[in-house]
Amino acid sequence: MVATVTPLRTLDAPLADERVVALYKHMVLARALDERLVHLQKEGKLASHLSAIGEEATIFGGIAALREQDWVFHYGREAGGALFRGMPLASYLSHVFGSSGDGGKGRQMPGTFASRAARFASASAPIGTQITHAVGFAWAAKLKKDDVVALSCFGEGATSSGDFHTGLNFAGVFKAPVVFLCRNNGWAISVPAERQTAASSFWLKGIAYGVPGVAVDGNDLFAVHKAVAAAVQRAARGEGATLIEATTSRKTDPVARVKEHLEARHLWSEKDDAEHASRVRAELDVALALAQSEPLPPRESMFDDVYRSVPWHLHEEREELQKCPK
């Protein structure tokens, strides 16, 4: 578990008071939500859960640096950032439990949600696919002359995928307005970062593609924000993509660091913290109970949305399914 608190390195460039307080409140919500979902997964009530515990500074710093019109191509750990950008908690939880309230009709792996409200594109389970998705989206926006930047979030393990190379090469050649945010937490399940590459770091992998690389302390909310905001501005000016490597370490709690920072700015107190924590607990109690009591989508809905006119053999299968006991 995360424990130590070390000072942030970018106190010289803080965000506006209300913005940091709002970010902190959402980081606390994300942490509490993660802790609850990890427990539910261990109890067998959830198929899987991609937790962001200890990695909130990279996720929130990156996502908060976007402009309203920008889109996120996420990995699955960025749910807290989606809530911060306006995805309703109820929609996220319906997705997680695959219930009838889920916009994806319960078909996607928990965590691979989409949200138009938050401008989050649907994620896919294969590692790295959100890199090429983001580049294609950004390239299309450029062709249409839309002022939109795509943020692609992935772990260092994804840099060994074919999509990483294809995506960075294309973005480099065509100057697609995309920001690659690589969260280096040292591990891809059981594979250590040094087995992903013989290079000395991940940020420098951009250089060969003509994509500048930036290294940042991934446990520092403001440092990540600053790096991503600069990359977004660069992309929006038509100068192309940036690869940011944000190194996270579970030894430094990014949420506690922001709390300490807020206290130093006299924007937050222990009393505020206790009150916020109890509000979050109550909100999660209600939302989790509601999501778990929702019915599942009707079984026969699995035949919907794929074909404009459903072929005869799927009609037959649907009828057969309906005759089976539920």
Ligand SMILES: Cc1ncc(C[n+]2csc(CCOP(=O)(O)OP(=O)(O)O)c2C)c(N)n1
């Ligand atoms: C193409 C592909 N290979 C393997 C997997 C299995 N898998 C799921 S998560 C994961 C590790 C990803 O590590 P990283 O990209 O570093 O992100 P992290 O989970 O550490 O945040 C792997 C190998 C997968 N989903 N897709």
